[in-house]
Amino acid sequence: SQQGEEDPQALSIQEGENATMNCSYKTSINNLQWYRQNSGRGLVHLILIRSNEREKHSGRLRVTLDTSKKSSSLLITASRAADTASYFCATGPYGGATNKLIFGTGTLLAVQP
Amino acid sequence: DAGVTQSPTHLIKTRGQQVTLRCSPKSGHDTVSWYQQALGQGPQFIFQYYEEEERQRGNFPDRFSGHQFPNYSSELNVNALLLGDSALYLCASSSVGAIQETQYFGPGTRLLVL
Numbered sequence: 001s002q003q004g005e006e007d008p009q010a011l012s013i014q015e016g017e018n019a020t021m022n023c024s025y026k027t028s029i030n031n032l033q034w035y036r037q038n039s040g041r042g043l044v045h046l047i048l049i050r051s052n053e054r055e056k057h058s059g060r061l062r063v064t065l066d067t068s069k070k071s072s073s074l075l076i077t078a079s080r081a082a083d084t085a086s087y088f089c090a091t092g093p094y095g096g097a098t099n100k101l102i103f104g105t106g107t108l109l110a111v112q113p
Numbered sequence: 114d115a116g117v118t119q120s121p122t123h124l125i126k127t128r129g130q131q132v133t134l135r136c137s138p139k140s141g142h143d144t145v146s147w148y149q150q151a152l153g154q155g156p157q158f159i160f161q162y163y164e165e166e167e168r169q170r171g172n173f174p175d176r177f178s179g180h181q182f183p184n185y186s187s188e189l190n191v192n193a194l195l196l197g198d199s200a201l202y203l204c205a206s207s208s209v210g211a212i213q214e215t216q217y218f219g220p221g222t223r224l225l226v227l
Contacts, residue, residue: 033215040201042117042220043156088155098169099207100146101216103155 006089006104014112019076021107023089024069030092032065032072033101037086046074046087051094081113115140117206117219125225126194134189134222138206144168145187146216147179148203156203162187163209191224199226 007022025032031050035043049056049065049072056063062075076083086108090101118137126132138145144163148156158171162181181187185206191198201223205216 035218040150040152040221040223042203043205043218045215045217048215090155098144098146098161098163099214099216100158100161100169100171101148101156101205102158103148106155 006087006107008107009105010108010110012110012112013079015079015081017079019079019083019109019111021074021087021089021109023072023074023104025072025089025091025102025104026070027091028094029067030094032063033090033092034061034063034072034074035088035090035103037088037106039085043088076109079109079111081111083109084111085109117204117217119202119204119219119222121222122220123223123225125227127227128194128196130194130226131190131192132194132224134191134202134204134224135186136189136204136206136219137186138204139217142206142208142217143185144207144209145181145185146205146207147187147189148205149173150201150203150221152200159189194226196226199224 033048034046047058049063060077065072086106088106089104120135146161147159150156160170161168165181176192178190201221203221204219207216
């Protein structure tokens, strides 16, 4: 079963605008990661935020984590047509024997040129 | 440095058949995980292999089995295929104990069961 849900399920914006995606999860975590997937192909790792971190930046990406609300957000600034993809959050469960990931349902982002 | 590779890229089978998918991890990685991604869904964890043994398993029936070889590559086997097994199968590699590190995913094998 999925760990949680992402919101919105789909998002359409114009190039240059910012895109914000939200992720909620259910159980305690070690970390939360965001991945991008183009046209149903492999997943590309974007950013990892640890459970004791609240915010992290990487290039045009900004991720926040609120463990009290069990939620995270991914902000993509100054979006480009090449950012069109599905975005998934994935959690590494706390106390797990392995680093298995539990994925959300994904947000489909379309950036119009 | 080659990333995670998977073969084949696409596969068509009929119900009741058996299938074997293959994965080679990223150089320096010793742990391989398999995920199933149905259309429109997020990936779901099938199992993880380290030192040629299954370390953890998700909620998948025994029809799904795996193997890891001494060179860390891995196979996913699915027996008695069902229509519902149609999905993208993703392999991910990492280093053992890397709880706080990312996993690297391959391009996937798209399986269609008719």
